Amino acid sequence: MITGASRGLGLALAKALAQDGWSLLLTARGEEDLYSAAFDLDARAIAGDIADPAHVARLAKAVPELDLLVNNASGLGPVPMPPLAGYPLDALRDLLETNVIAPLALIQATLPALRERRGAILNISSDAAVEAYEGWGGYGSTKAALDQISHVLAAEEPEVAVWSVDPGEMHTRMLAAAVGAAEAASAPPPEIVAPALLRLVAARPASGRFTRESLERETTGLGAPA
Incomplete structure (x- = not known):
């Protein structure tokens, strides 16, 4: 199961997993892009907002057997991105609902299936979780x-x-919404990350936090989680 699977990293990873023979359940808010991706990948799709408890319940019911949950869906918050001194608290509450509460709710709902299959959970993080970037x-x-x-x-x-x-x-x-289209265009495409995530799933290393660099080392047997 992949959230935020209609574009970006979620779609790139879905393509890589489909090519590797995985059966996929994709979800995202944008119905048109989601169902187009699902058709191309011969995958199942359920459109909806992961912050909606009813949608979470539908997703969990759809996968009585589950090997991998990818929490990729995420919100950015207000744009332009405000400093914390003036950050709208209602907007922060909404962002916490989408980026923290919703992934945990989906984990709770699918844990019985994941335990049964000794499955895995892949949560997509950011360097903004550990670095002090103004506005982030x-x-x-x-x-x-x-x-x-x-x-x-x-x-x-x-x-x-x-x-x-x-x-x-x-x-x-x-990224384009956060930093502008011109700067975002200089970043690599999400497809560059998908192969390393695929190797991570296949190698099944110990639980931990990975950066792109440590992920490359770990999945080639040369390093450990950061």
Whole structure:
């Protein structure tokens, strides 16, 4: 199951997994892009907002057997991205709902299936979770919270692999919204990250947090989680 699967890294990873023979359930808010991707990949799709508990329940019911959950869907928050001194608190609450509460709700709903299959959870993080970038305080704080959820969940669920991955900058609509189209265009496409994520899933290393660089080292047997 991949959230945010209609474009960007979610779609790139879906393509890589489909080519590797995985059966996929894709979800995203944008119905047209989602169902087009699902048709191309011969995958199932359920459109909806992961912050909607009813949608989470539908997704969990659709996968009585589950080997991998990818929490990729994410919000950016207000644009232009405001400093914390003036960050709208209602907007931060909404962002926490989308980037932290919703992934945890989906994890809770699918854990029985993941435990049964000794499956894995892949939470997509960001360098903004650990670095102090001006304007990124709201978004970064949600990703830091998701990282900590990943760490604690790994300790509590030893039979389920839990990985948090910072894929680095990628040329996506979200990055363009944050930094502008011209700067975003200089970043590599999300397809450059998908092969390393595919190797991560296949190698099934110990739970941990990975950057793009440490992920490359780990999946070639040369390093350890960051």
